Amino acid sequence: MHLVIIGNGITGVSAALRARELAPDCKITMISGESDFHYSRPALMYIFMGHMGYQETKPYENSFWCDQRIDLVRGWVTSVEVEDHAIALHDGRRLSYDKLLLATGAESNKFGWPGQDLDGVQGLYSLMDLKKLYTNVEGARRGVIVGGGLIGLELAEMLHSRGIDVTLLVRESSYWNNVLPAEESEMVNRAIRASGMDLRLSTELKSVVDNGSGRACGVMWAAVGADGDGEQLDCQVVGLTAGVSPNKTLASVSNIDCGRGILVDWTLRTHAKDVFAAGDCAELENDGDERNKIEQVWYTGKAQGVIAAESMLGGDKEYAPGIWFNSAKFLDIEYQTYGQVGFGLPGEQHLVWQDKQASRLFRIVHIDNIVVGFNAMGMRWRHRVCEKWLAEKWTVDRVLADLADAGFDPEFFKRFEGEIALTMSGAQN
Numbered sequence: 032m033h034l035v036i037i038g039n040g041i042t043g044v045s046a047a048l049r050a051r052e053l054a055p056d057c058k059i060t061m062i063s064g065e066s067d068f069h070y071s072r073p074a075l076m077y078i079f080m081g082h083m084g085y086q087e088t089k090p091y092e093n094s095f096w097c098d099q100r101i102d103l104v105r106g107w108v109t110s111v112e113v114e115d116h117a118i119a120l121h122d123g124r125r126l127s128y129d130k131l132l133l134a135t136g137a138e139s140n141k142f143g144w145p146g147q148d149l150d151g152v153q154g155l156y157s158l159m160d161l162k163k164l165y166t167n168v169e170g171a172r173r174g175v176i177v178g179g180g181l182i183g184l185e186l187a188e189m190l191h192s193r194g195i196d197v198t199l200l201v202r203e204s205s206y207w208n209n210v211l212p213a214e215e216s217e218m219v220n221r222a223i224r225a226s227g228m229d230l231r232l233s234t235e236l237k238s239v240v241d242n243g244s245g246r247a248c249g250v251m252w253a254a255v256g257a258d259g260d261g262e263q264l265d266c267q268v269v270g271l272t273a274g275v276s277p278n279k280t281l282a283s284v285s286n287i288d289c290g291r292g293i294l295v296d297w298t299l300r301t302h303a304k305d306v307f308a309a310g311d312c313a314e315l316e317n318d319g320d321e322r323n324k325i326e327q328v329w330y331t332g333k334a335q336g337v338i339a340a341e342s343m344l345g346g347d348k349e350y351a352p353g354i355w356f357n358s359a360k361f362l363d364i365e366y367q368t369y370g371q372v373g374f375g376l377p378g379e380q381h382l383v384w385q386d387k388q389a390s391r392l393f394r395i396v397h398i399d400n401i402v403v404g405f406n407a408m409g410m411r412w413r414h415r416v417c418e419k420w421l422a423e424k425w426t427v428d429r430v431l432a433d434l435a436d437a438g439f440d441p442e443f444f445k446r447f448e449g450e451i452a453l454t455m456s457g458a459q460n
């Protein structure tokens with residue numbers, strides 16, 4: 032049995048390791064066009080900012096793959112020949128497979144802006160983007176970031192760390208308020224402005240200006256929905272960070288069915304025989320009216336990789352999304368979200384605590400007193416404890432009584448738990 036995995040991100044790697052565990056004798060090949068070895072994509076910014084070397088972003092020694100008997104192939108796969116159970120690489124190599132996993136990740140969105148492909152314009156997704164960035168920041172005085180999500184702010188911080196003035200063009204009326212509730216979003220607005228970056232809300236990119244030799248020298252921007260070409264802002268780097276979409280290029284050219292992503296059932300089988308897909312590139316099909324699901328975070332890639340491996344080896348276990356969790360940093364503000372916050376569930380109620388400086392926040396979302404989700408900003412909480420509250424459907428009072436257990440740094444946390452519990456119990460009564 033030969034398992035071939037395209038992509039060495041967290042999904043591909045999780046699949047390869049699970050397959051090795053389950054099938055000690057099968058042949059496993061993992062292919063990537065991006066890098067020889069798996070590295071941690073979320074660490075891209077830390078490499079640029081000098082907090083980590085590239086070597087440190089690799090969770091496994093280079094020799095690990097050989098020890099695991101997982102063959103690594105460097106190259107871009109250009110097509111899948113489903114009937115022949117074979118794949119073709121850009122340099123003419125061909126490989127046959129018994130089962131194939133597409134773990135091709137995502138790609139930065141581009142919305143057809145004039146000038147979007149000029150030199151100096153880029154996204155932040157891959158090592159290739161990182162390499163481009165080193166060139167693009169040379170001599171740059173201003174960078175414009177288009178789009179207001181997590182990756183946009185990371186790229187903004189990277190430029191800012193080099194002394195480059197940064198302007199953020201954000202379509203929303205408050206930062207990432209399509210995901211963050213108003214108070215959290217306002218905290219991020221304030222943090223961005225306090226850092227000295229120029230945040231322009233309710234604005235959009237009209238086009239990127241060409242300096243006459245194919246390089247960006249500015250952007251045309253305007254208030255959302257305004258007519259005309261907009262106003263010019265000179266800059267030398269443009270970051271396009273208006274979200275990512277599943278990378279379905281390979282699947283599409285190979286006639287494997289796609290919607291927004293590569294279509295899979297919940298065992299992660301595509302519509303093509305012996306071909307599977309998982310992670311950022313996959314779109315899980317739902318029956319009936321419920322929208323298909325695309326999950327594009329690290330831990331869901333890991334979980335889907337494991338299920339995909341089991342399916343490739345004949346299993347029929349379905350992927351079961353756990354309790355939703357995400358964590359990130361908005362500049363210096365730690366952010367954690369658990370469960371269902373911002374879903375607009377029928378009957379949901381919110382309890383919110385903020386410290387006096389509005390630099391820390393805790394939000395509980397509950398329905399009939401049962402906690403269904405919460406956000407923490409400016410504080411770190413223990414994953415194990417927080418998941419338990421949701422999994423076991425704890426009441427608000429019980430959660431408030433247990434806060435001390437969740438604080439990551441109990442000494443520091445003592446100062447807040449009493450205040451949070453008091454504020455929230457008071458608001459309930």
Ligand SMILES: Cc1cc2nc3c(=O)[nH]c(=O)nc-3n(C[C@H](O)[C@H](O)[C@H](O)COP(=O)(O)OP(=O)(O)OC[C@H]3O[C@@H](n4cnc5c(N)ncnc54)[C@H](O)[C@@H]3O)c2cc1C
Nearest residue numbers: 038040041042064065073107108135136310311327328329
């Ligand atoms: C800057 C940044 C910061 C992030 N921070 C966080 C975070 O803090 N927390 C979090 O949960 N998530 C974060 N994410 C998202 C997270 O990194 C992704 O969800 C995760 O990497 C997806 O893993 P994957 O294996 O599905 O895809 P990927 O990691 O994208 O791996 C896919 C691989 O397949 C390769 N590939 C694609 N097509 C081909 C082909 N035709 N031939 C050969 N190789 C191919 C790609 O080059 C890539 O190496 C971040 C993402 C970015 C870009």
